[in-house]
Every structure is written in C-alpha cells, then in structure tokens.
Amino acid sequence: MKRSYQQSSSSASLGPPKSKYRHNPDGDAFLEDESTKNFAKKVAEHYSARTNQTLEEREASPIIHLKKLNNWIKSVLIQLYAKRGDSVLDLACGKGGDLIKWDKAKIGYYVGIDIADGSIEDCRTRYNGDADHHQRRKKFSFPARLLSGDCFEVRLDRALADDAPFDLCSCQFAMHYSWSTEARARRALANVSSLLRPGGIFIGTMPDANVIVKKLRAADGLVFGNSVFWIQFDDDFSEKKFKSSSPFGIKYKFHLEDAVDCPEWIVPFNIFKSLAEEVPFHQMNGSEVNLSRTEQIQEETKARCT
Numbered sequence: 001m002k003r004s005y006q007q008s009s010s011s012a013s014l015g016p017p018k019s020k021y022r023h024n025p026d027g028d029a030f031l032e033d034e035s036t037k038n039f040a041k042k043v044a045e046h047y048s049a050r051t052n053q054t055l056e057e058r059e060a061s062p063i064i065h066l067k068k069l070n071n072w073i074k075s076v077l078i079q080l081y082a083k084r085g086d087s088v089l090d091l092a093c094g095k096g097g098d099l100i101k102w103d104k105a106k107i108g109y110y111v112g113i114d115i116a117d118g119s120i121e122d123c124r125t126r127y128n129g130d131a132d133h134h135q136r137r138k139k140f141s142f143p144a145r146l147l148s149g150d151c152f153e154v155r156l157d158r159a160l161a162d163d164a165p166f167d168l169c170s171c172q173f174a175m176h177y178s179w180s181t182e183a184r185a186r187r188a189l190a191n192v193s194s195l196l197r198p199g200g201i202f203i204g205t206m207p208d209a210n211v212i213v214k215k216l217r218a219a220d221g222l223v224f225g226n227s228v229f230w231i232q233f234d235d236d237f238s239e240k241k242f243k244s245s246s247p248f249g250i251k252y253k254f255h256l257e258d259a260v261d262c263p264e265w266i267v268p269f270n271i272f273k274s275l276a277e278e279v280p281f282h283q284m285n286g287s288e289v290n291l292s293r294t295e296q297i298q299e300e301t302k303a304r305c306t
C-alpha cells in the first residue's frame, strides 16, 4: 500500500496539531521565497560544477581520508539496512558515488534525485557503465531511474507515483540543505514519509549541530576551521546564541577543500526528531549509530515508517 500525504483541513499541516513550531502550507505550491530559491540555486550550481575526479586526483586529494571515512559510514548504513530486492529512493544522490554500495546490497530498484543537473548526468554516466573514478567499468544489476529536482521543495509523491512505495529511503550528507526554512524541512520529511511503504526505513547522515555550535563558541570570531575546512557564520549570529524557538534558517558558509563551498544550515537534532515525529514515522532513534571523528561528527538516523 502506498503512503499518502496527511491532509489537515485548516492549517494543512503535515501531522497532528501538536507542534511547537509553525506549520507550513501544504500542497503543490512552491515553498520558496526569492532568497531561499537563490540559496538552493547556489547549492545546485556548486555541485553541478564539480567534475568527476580520476583515481589519481582522488588519491591526491587533501581530504582523501575524510572521503574514505564518509564512504565507510555510508557502506555500514547501507549494509545494515538495505535488503536484497529492496526498492530504494536516494534523495540528493549526487554523482552516484553510492551505486556500487547499493549493488553490493543487491537491491532490486533504485531511484536517485539530485538538485544538481551536472551530478545527475555524472550519475547516469556512471550507471551506464562508463569508467568511474576508480577507472573501473561496472554494470549494475538493478534498474534505475535518475531525475534532477529539488527534493525539499515540491511534493515528490506525484512525480514518483509509478515508483513508490519504497522499502528504503536514503539521504546522505544532504538533509541539512532542507533546513533553510521550516517549510522545506517539513517538505523533506513529508516526502520521505509519503514515499516509504509501511515498515520502510529511512537512513540519513548530516553534520552534528552541537559540534558546530560548540566550535563556533570556542572561536574568537565567527569563523573556525583548519587547513582543509572552514565554517563561517554571518553577523546575525554574532552573539552565538540560537533560540530553540527559531531552529530554521541558521545558515553558515561551509568550505571543504576539494569538495564543498556553499551555504549550509544547522539542524538541531532534537528538533529534527520532533518534526519527524509529526510525520508518520514509527521510530526515530538518533543514537542507533553514532560515529565521531576529529573535526566533524555525523549523526546517523534511522526511522521506520508505520
């Protein structure tokens, strides 16, 4: 049975009226104002412009160990939760760097969506068997559909009506791009919930807001980092105080050598969990898998759809 969006007659919220936070309008309407749209565009342009690396370039990257760690985290999650024959939705799939991981898990069907057209093109090339960054040729055993689009802006249940429901939805290193506004954060979660089958699983990875805020407070100014990354907040956050009543739109600029240079948003994990509880997720457990590393801690979440 396919899950559908929850409808509410008055506020059109996505769940029972118990939220402490304002509800966004539901429906097909675009959620974005001009500035949010511009930020989403910036993110898309940044990732689109990044070209696939050769094996030599990859190995010479100053963040090769971080890349390997991130890949290991994703491999663990995929091996833990994907089952043979699963139908998988990969939100913000990027250039298809996880295709081999999904293949190893012997999934049955894959839909990948990303806002960056260039990344979707690279993903398609990789899927079609052109050499990947390991310069290997690969044929994948599962059929796939690849689309470009903003996963956090519009309802995806209609666009993916023929593909849903999915057994597993994955959003790796990307959910935080939905926290520019409450409406987008809610849309992201509602998309996940509406596309998963009952009992389906969501896995995701994003930066740990606590670590970022702690480092910001320890810094002299509004910038901190090291030789391979920096994070910069603007003057709006000069007091380094963040109200739990305004948990959305807490933007910082993230630079990661050889990888990222664009705006990102803080995701307070407790609020992420409260929001997720309002869409029909049965279980949301932030401590299920919890891995740390020197400069950045990722918090993995697993949720099961009722």
Ligand SMILES: C[S@@+](CC[C@H](N)C(=O)[O-])C[C@H]1O[C@@H](n2cnc3c(N)ncnc32)[C@H](O)[C@@H]1O
Binding pocket: 040, 043, 044, 047, 048, 091, 092, 093, 094, 095, 097, 098, 113, 114, 115, 116, 119, 149, 150, 151, 152, 153, 171, 172, 173, 174, 177
């Ligand atoms: C750090 S990359 C991760 C890519 C991939 N999930 C992985 O783990 O290799 C973040 C990805 O999120 C995508 N992204 C950002 N905002 C998005 C949005 N609103 N809708 C869809 N994709 C988005 C970017 O284009 C980029 O490919």
